[in-house]
Amino acid sequence: MIYDVVQVGMGPVGLTMAALTAQAGHSVAVIERHQGLYGLPRAGHIDHEIVRILQSLDCEGPVLADSYPTLDYRWVNGAGETLLEFDWGAKAVSGYNSDYMQYQPVLEDALASRVRAAAEVTVLSGWEAVAFEEHDDHVEVVVRKTVYEPGNPRPIVTDEERVLRGRYLIGADGASSTVRRWLGIERSDLGFNERWLDVDARMKRPLTFDFDCGQICDPARPITVLPLGKRHRRWEWALLPGETVEELEKPETAWRLLADLGLGPDDLEIVRQLVYTFEARTAEQWRRGRTFLIGDAAHTMPPFMGQGMCSGMRDAKNLVWKLDLVLRGLASDALLDTFEEELRPYVLDWTVISLEAGRVPCITDVDAAAERDQRFRDGFRPPLPDFPQVRHGVIAAAPCAGELSLQGRVDGELFDRAHHAAGRWQVLSTVADPRTVLRAGQVEFLESLGCVFAHVGGEYADHFAVRGIEVSIARPDFYVFGAAPTLAELPALVDDLAARLRVPVAV
Ligand SMILES: Cc1cc2nc3c(=O)[nH]c(=O)nc-3n(C[C@H](O)[C@H](O)[C@H](O)COP(=O)(O)OP(=O)(O)OC[C@H]3O[C@@H](n4cnc5c(N)ncnc54)[C@H](O)[C@@H]3O)c2cc1C
Structure with missing residues (x-):
């Protein structure tokens, strides 16, 4: 076979x-x-x-x-002063909270x-x-x-x-x-090699934390603090010069570091303790x-x-x-x-x-960390652009191309589920059924791809209006192939798609 x-x-x-x-x-x-x-x-x-x-x-x-949902992801300095807050609590385009x-x-x-x-x-x-x-x-x-x-x-x-x-x-x-x-x-190798001790633990009883989620950018020892779902948590400590993996992977080391945060075996059961090298390759x-x-x-x-x-x-x-x-x-x-x-x-x-x-958090030199903190106080922000977009490949030269498509709600239910549209091409318009402006051959081509067509309103009306579009073609991976200011421009967009997929379409 x-x-x-x-x-x-x-x-x-x-x-x-x-x-x-x-x-x-x-x-x-x-x-x-x-x-x-x-x-x-x-x-x-x-x-x-x-x-x-x-x-x-x-x-x-x-x-x-x-x-x-990650509502508060923050980076603080060694004194607990906030350096950077991430907007991870918003409702996002995919129909869910932005981050979890x-x-x-x-x-x-x-x-x-x-x-x-x-x-x-x-x-x-x-x-x-x-x-x-x-x-x-x-x-x-x-x-x-x-x-x-x-x-x-x-x-x-x-x-x-x-x-x-x-x-x-x-x-x-x-x-x-x-x-x-x-x-x-x-x-x-894109040039990042930092070793951190990772300790993941199951909470034995409900615990609350003043600092719940983020990085403690303390030059004495940078620390990461994260919830892992509702029953587990993670702490990570950067290795300091001279510290060995063997020493840091001993259970007593984890308990000593956790004790510094006021936590002990009555609170937690450690499920994993390992030194990672964080890298970019x-x-x-x-x-x-x-x-x-x-x-x-x-x-x-x-x-x-x-x-x-x-x-x-x-x-x-x-x-x-x-x-x-x-x-x-x-x-x-x-x-x-x-x-x-x-x-x-x-x-x-x-x-x-x-x-x-x-x-930002990996700085362990005290003077450099003080300089960093001052730059943040002065308004510096590291370049953290928006969610990346697909910029090449099967993407039209058209509005919205390469951005994530909206998953709105239809009668209270998310679109992909309501229309059995998960993993399928989607041609959506806020004006009319998109098929009304397409040639028979184009409809046939899109149907062969397994496309879903819909005349949409509700959240889609606002989303499309803000972007100045009446119709959009989304790919099965949710990225917009292209959109158009008027529904009448859809046939040209479909021809463009067929050409990029190199599929002949009947005239
Ligand atoms: C501490 C830490 C924190 C992280 N936090 C995040 C996070 O918050 N969010 C996030 O998105 N990512 C995070 N990551 C990254 C994420 O964990 C990895 O990107 C992800 O686990 C990679 O998944 P994978 O399936 O590609 O590889 P792996 O999980 O490594 O799976 C590969 C599999 O292939 C099998 N395998 C290998 N070779 C063979 C073979 N020859 N024959 C048969 N089987 C084989 C292995 O046994 C393994 O099961 C984190 C990573 C670390 C270390």
Whole structure:
């Protein structure tokens, strides 16, 4: 059998990729060296776009039930004076609050149930991908069974072997990606290497904190304080010169640092204690032949804006709708090049924002920190631009192109759900049913893509009026392909879309 997709890695990005691929109706084999999910948190923050992706998979319920909308994300100096406040409490365009703090195992469990329930997915847990070969029309991946030895959490590779074949191969196998190594693709280092001790804990009783969420930019020791959903919390401490990983990973070190914050074993159970090196690296190519790198395999960034996993989940959403069109024979393989073309600059935007943001709390020189604090008092703000936009690829030269589309409510229900529109193209107009101005061939073309058409009002009327548009085409990954000031301009926009997808449309 040749699967449509063979995928290495079942972290959060791999789970998203597999669930979306299956939802699009394609067969996917997922190879994961561990027997089960990792089961411990890394990502704490997700944004509204990610919740809409989860919604498209019917997974947002359990995640939101255990999440906090991030209402107050602040950075303070060593004396507790506020340096920077982030506007993360607003209602956002995707139909949700702008940002949430969540507990990653809940998110992974929700995605995993979706993946395991999908008939299109074959999960090979406890198998490691060890070799690969590309042929004209498929790839072959050699996998070997893994076992655990008592007392060793790392899986050991055995001699039991299988070969899997797929039209395309996805490397969703994390920062030390095996797939990237097979392809000989190097990573560029964007120059950030800071070591922090991460301690995640379950609250044994309800606890409240004067400083609930943010960075304590104290040069004596920078600290991160975060809720992880409703039952867990995270603290991170920067390593100081001369401190060793071994020392910082001892349980007594965590308890000593927590005691400084007034917390002890009656309050918390530590679930994870690890020193991380926060870095920013990007694979020099994200596609080679039939293979794609996504998530941490393609890019890593420091966690100060909470965008590493979010960026990986966006990779999956972007790549799946393109693979879907190519696998259905509706677009040529060249469309897949736009995955990297669109997302490399987009992820770089987030990486630069994270790097700039990360330099603020990481200052440990007392004089430099005092200078920084004064600059903030004088009104300095690090360059933290708006949510990045898609600027290249399958994007029209038209109003709103590349920005996130609105998900408004229809009779109290979110549009994607009310119209069964998750993961589909959307042509929406505030004036009339958009089909009324299209040629039959254009309607047929859009229907072949699986498009939803709607005449919308309510929140859409305001959103469109502010932008001076009457009609918009949104892609399955929620980004606007293009919009137009009048509905009469829609046919030209549709022709532009067909041309960019290189699909002939009947005149
Ligand atoms: C302390 C910390 C805080 C963070 N905070 C945030 C945050 O707030 N928000 C955010 O969005 N991101 C955050 N991140 C980043 C986020 O955790 C990562 O971007 C995300 O987990 C990457 O997911 P992934 O699926 O790409 O890779 P991984 O989670 O690394 O998954 C890769 C999987 O591939 C498997 N694998 C690897 N090689 C093979 C092989 N050869 N065969 C079979 N299986 C294989 C591995 O076992 C693993 O399960 C944070 C990271 C850290 C460290």
